[in-house]
Each structure stands twice: as C-alpha cells, then as structure tokens.
Amino acid sequence: MKNLLRALISQGIQALRANGTLPADTLTPEFVVERPKTREHGDFATNAAMLLAKAARSNPRALAQALVEAL
Numbered sequence: 001m002k003n004l005l006r007a008l009i010s011q012g013i014q015a016l017r018a019n020g021t022l023p024a025d026t027l028t029p030e031f032v033v034e035r036p037k038t039r040e041h042g043d044f045a046t047n048a049a050m051l052l053a054k055a056a057r058s059n060p061r062a063l064a065q066a067l068v069e070a071l
Helices: 002-018 048-056 060-070
Strands: none
Touching (some): 002 060
16 A cells, blocks of 8 residues: 555656646655554655655645645
C-alpha cells in the first residue's frame, strides 16, 4: 500500500510540474509515506509538501492542497 501511495504522490508531483505549480527542474525528493502516530490524523501521511515547499516558494499547506487536487 505504501508503495502504491508513493507512486501516486510521485505522479501528483509530476502533474504539479506540468501545470507550473512546481518549477520544471524540481527533483522529486526522497519523501516518506507512513502511518500517523494518532488515528485522528488519517490513515497515512507524507512529508512531500514540506520537502517541496522551498523549491516551489510556496506555503507547505497550500502545496499539500495542490498535491491533493493533482491526485
């Protein structure tokens, strides 16, 4: 399941490059997909938006929302 989620997130990152949200030369970071410590935070979590925010010159939360929409 984690591998499937990693693949989907990678595709979302590619979509963000294609639509200009991320610079075209942005490399896909070594992000993690894990289960949150508390169930209230969902089934899975990733740090992809935090790692990409600087390259995108964007707020991590806004970038995370853009990634969700790209999925």
